Amino acid sequence: MKHTKVMRYQIIKPINDTWETLGHVLREIQRETRAALNKTIQLAWEWQGFSAEYKQRYEEYPKTKDHLGYSALHGYAYNRLKDEFYRMNTANLSQTVKRAADKWKSDLKDVLRGDKSIASFKKDCPIDIVSQALRIRKDGSDYIMTLSLVSIKYRKELERKQSFFDVLISANDKTQRDILDRLIAGEYKLGASQLLYHKKKWFVNVNYQFEKEETAFDQDNIMGVDLGIVYPVYMAFNNSLNRYKIEGGEIERFRAQVERRKKQLLQQAKYCGDGRRGHGTKTRIQPIEVVSDKVANFRDTVNHRYSRYVVDMAIKHRCGTIQMEDLSGIAAEDTFLKRWSYYDLQQKIEYKAKEAGIQVVYIKPDYTSQRCSKCGHIERDNRTEQATFECKSCGFKTNADFNAARNIATKDIEKIIAETLK
Template sequence: MPIKALRVQIIKPFNTDYDSQPITWDELGRTLRDLRYAASKMANYVIQQNYMWEFFRQQYKQEHGSYPSVSEHKDKLYCYPRLTAMFPLAAGQMVNQIERHAKTVWSARKSEVLKLHQSVPSFKLNFPIIVHHDSYRISEVPEDGKSSTHVFLLQANLLSREAATRTRYSFLINAGEKSKQTIVERIISGEYRQGALQIVGDRKNKWYCIIPYEFKTEENNTLDPQCIMGIDLGISKAVYWAIIGSHKRGWIDGHEIEEFRRRVQARRKSIQEQGKYCGDGRIGHGRKRRLLPIEVLENRESNFKNTTNHRYSRFIIEAAIKNQCGVIQMEDLSGINERSTFLRNWTYYDLQMKIKAKAEEVGIEVRIVNPQYTSQRCSQCGHIDRDNRSNQATFVCTHCGYGGLYHCFACGKSQVEAGVCHLCGGETKIMKINADYNAARNLAICGIDQIIVQTLEGEGVR
């Protein structure tokens, strides 16, 4: 089932007339700050222990000739008992969730860290407070709470019984707009299944709840599982898609991205130069204050990228539904930075994840395929040759001439030579093929990975 997340703001603690010890904002804020600090320390400790375990494994193998058994060395990897002893304030379920989250991060980055391609991951004080999905509850505000329709009550177990007299905290959350209210109401009714809650704070000392939720996708009987859309990302076009077995296509130029990037770079350079002779408001307050305009600019750039990726992904999914595509095939983006200037400077992975998330919502299957040779393979005859793509924009097959043929609109025939049609004497016109369109057509072929491997075995690739 697709998973989404809802971000709502904590308004204030919730107290009733029957509470003997009402919760104040000072108490709630202090508790959340203490838990956030403990959560970041716990996550860093888990990363450290897993990093040290890898060195222990290597040393153990050198001494004994085999890797150690995890079951015999649980004390080195199982951090929960030590974490609960080190941080008795946090509830046990919270410690467990933080340990799992940190281990997930380590598992995702371990390979690159051990290859010295990345540094060991670490967490700052903005690490979220994670609450198990069974340890919090959202409900309507009681009538005596005198609240509006967009405000809901959230009760969460935050502290351990051993460390505090109060373990459960209640506070009001602001759902805001109508769409968010509907989501919260569906979580309350059980139509949506809630996930692990994350509580995060910003620099203005405001606190927010990030509530993940799962929901069932609506069955779309118009989608054809045999109809595949191939999506190629970022060479001459930012995004290019094609449909298998047809000439239907679409693309996104990405010119707005390049233009925005140029403006941001120019503005950043201007701000840096102005820092030498800036006004009194930015002088004498430290490096952080002087660089504040650059930080604001970076936030604006990040928001633009996020919004643009949402628009692009929505456009692609709407095109897939319109053409009844039941499957979308995209490239495996590992190591793709070296290939494309656009992808190197854009949050392409975020774009791909948004496409995948929106596709799952409407019941479209997403497949990730190996993009190797898809840009050099002729989608018409299957011939693979580096010279098929003499430049970034156009594709001309050296075997069948696809992309460089002259087409006669009178009889519909194509020929290699320019001039009049050899068959009917009509006028011909060259039919240039965009290189990204050719790659998208290849990506729209089912099992393209195996087809390319078989082709390479049968012919030499230059």
């Protein structure tokens, strides 16, 4: 089965030109991309209006080929716009127009019902790069991307010999490097990708495809995932005593470092120099906001890593179902969620699980920490301390998080608990 994924890479610097030239070109093309997207939507709206009037008059819809000269709307739109947006590589422009036409087609029913507004693209919209306009090569330990960005006409205006730009990209972790190596080797196929500008940096979202052998999963084979403080993630199964856990020390150490750094910056803000004092509160708290961004980035990275581990363990044990506690009713201010974004972690687990063909089921967390996973007895005193569970009925004693994860992994656990409480 064919899988499609995207990996983001930061552009470090251009190799065959200056940042001044490349930056100017990217800004111009991004401006043209936005305008082309919005004009395509406008042409689509005009065609929709004509079609509605035609249907009312002749009791049938007009054929695109007969009236526009093209079998598809994006072909007509491209022909109308290609001379106006001459700076863009023509293949990239065609992809941009098709993106807008596809967006119009997918939104049309909702727009006509009044459930959705007509699409409008903002100035920071990504730039389309077709697979033929992007090449990757390795130079020693460095990875170089060749981006065909401009038309022949615009290249001559820029007084450049080539229409492409060679750029050095950042590939810091093993996963990023493996993907690039497989693309270079032909194991993965390059798809239509995008350039985007984020926080004053340019990135390439590389779209790649690969064939993946499907794994046979049993939906009655369930992994239960318990989220907590001592162990951010504890995993157990309904048909085995296997267990996996993620230690919480990494998160706590980073959080403690951040809190210390925030306090230091708050103290420094009282005695800051003229450079930070002259522009008001915003300038004073800017270093603190930088620290907050680091926290958000760290949390996002860690949750991606943790969610990958959870889904990998489910695949290893052929689990067709992952069950987790439903945290949607817990306020973000709740102390349980305040220490770490468990909800964000759950969303990442769900996304990766569905990608692998595993269903995700959310269950009510009530009594899962008080129920004995061995005999089913529910009692508050079964868990008198954070780390240990000891059943007052059968004497079963184990790690409290493991016991909760085993309960969460039980099929129809909500019904079982409801019957027990009766």
